[in-house]
Amino acid sequence: MPKRAKKAEEGSADGGNNNGTETAVKKAKKAKEPEQPILYEDPPDKMTSKDGRAANMKITSWNVDGLRAWVKKNGIGWVRQEAPDVICLQETKCAERALPKEITSLPEYPHKYWAGSEDKEGYSGVSMLCKTQPLSVTYGIGKDEHDKEGRVITAEFPSFFLVTAYVPNAGRGLVRLEYRKTWDVDFRAYLCNLDQRKPLVLCGDLNVAHQEIDLKNPKGNRKNAGFTPEEREGFSQLLATGFTDTFRELYPEQTNAYTFWTYMMNARAKNVGWRLDYFLLSAALLPGLCDSKIRSTAMGSDHCPITLYLAV
């Protein structure tokens, strides 16, 4: 029982198999729990780039974990307040015909794009809502084996591509890690290819915590989905290709900054989380980076939204 209790405090990306049941053995183990969880407080938004340009593009990304439930929890209200130029949603779990009218009619974003899983209803799915119309929009990464689960939307704007992605989870027991590895290779190739045409912004749930600093319990999660060496290496290679993790670029030492907390074990209240959601930038866009925010207090999903300010 103590072993279970300990593991419960560590958490895991996929929620693990623990049930969080309180044990009778209280005092000994309870003493290890911090009375006050170490929270992360997002600093004030910085609206200017290092080279002195004002941000003229605001992009928000949010894994909503079921768009219909998220709408009921007034996720749209939060988006209205945040008022980004583009809002990217992942894990919508909703066929296009089942979308709530609250979102299909949202007037602030007249240009709306949806991708859903073709086979499994209510699985995966991403969307992109834009204030201004993109030059063009494409779905998937150009490989049939990856493009049936509604995971990627790419919008072309005058000076950059915006890619939003919901990267495949490696699964409990890492049952889908092999698939994930092929995804990582092919997705990276897709991004590199795009980047050669025009610089890009990549946002979304990349389903990996890159370094130990990016999750509360690195030790216990090395064999869990989201923190395997293979997944971390995939992310490293993305950076090696020339993309920049904007949050880590701006806040290289910042600990306790996460974007996901399992619903189990009261993880969010204890800030036992993972940084799985990112904004990555092509090198050409990096000088225009103003800020990369984590909106930890926004509720409505097991992920929180993140926001990018960019001068383009």
Next chain:
Amino acid sequence: MPKRAKKAEEGSADGGNNNGTETAVKKAKKAKEPEQPILYEDPPDKMTSKDGRAANMKITSWNVDGLRAWVKKNGIGWVRQEAPDVICLQETKCAERALPKEITSLPEYPHKYWAGSEDKEGYSGVSMLCKTQPLSVTYGIGKDEHDKEGRVITAEFPSFFLVTAYVPNAGRGLVRLEYRKTWDVDFRAYLCNLDQRKPLVLCGDLNVAHQEIDLKNPKGNRKNAGFTPEEREGFSQLLATGFTDTFRELYPEQTNAYTFWTYMMNARAKNVGWRLDYFLLSAALLPGLCDSKIRSTAMGSDHCPITLYLAV
């Protein structure tokens, strides 16, 4: 559209396929809806039989439509108040190992019996809780083809058998009507057989409204599960065999007395219901009948509980 709206008001035993959506055509059809629904008010409990004996046995039967949800809605609290000698529950939809401790530890009823579906988890299932220990308890009706769905418990008491049953629903589109007909034959045979040994009380969800008086909309439901000629005939044959429908015996003209209302279309508030739950008595027990109650106000399921007072 008007056709759908009309059908919605009629309701059906299995809930039908209507969605109850409000139409734009309001005035014409809305006028047909009664402003004040015709409710049924259960008269005061009669605790004495016609031959002047005091009730010394109180039995309650309730289709709980998922015992775990019913426990959360404090169904147990209502049972405590009612305080019958025996409480019979149908559609528990719960394997024995998954039973909430609130019910397995209920001190007022030290003798507890459970029957669950063997194949389909979370389907069907009945239980019987007794203040005093029965002489013996058996499960099913002695035919393998019927006894894998946890539908019948029989308890032998000194002067009678108590049988509780959750009779198979004929299903949407009457897909299981043929099975139901064989059930009705075999169940009747089982009861007749028991009755030759000792008189019996049968209670539970018999999944049929016997006559037109037993449901709000007989006209619209002749082809729906619970009011087909075949199911009604099955019930008639049970009565012809010598059993008595206690509620109808005592209140032969009582309209609007129902024990089930579909959750759809706000049927309960409008009292668009069905009488599907019964207490039937062997002829030998009939002189001891004191009252047969319908507890319409008890919430926690789409059925309400019913209670029998008997002098044995």
Next chain:
DNA sequence: CATACAACG
């Protein structure tokens, strides 16, 4: 409309 399940995370 509501209770169960399974799959997934």
Next chain:
DNA sequence: CGTTCTATG
């Protein structure tokens, strides 16, 4: 723990 699905009523 919570969202989706499907089966059942």
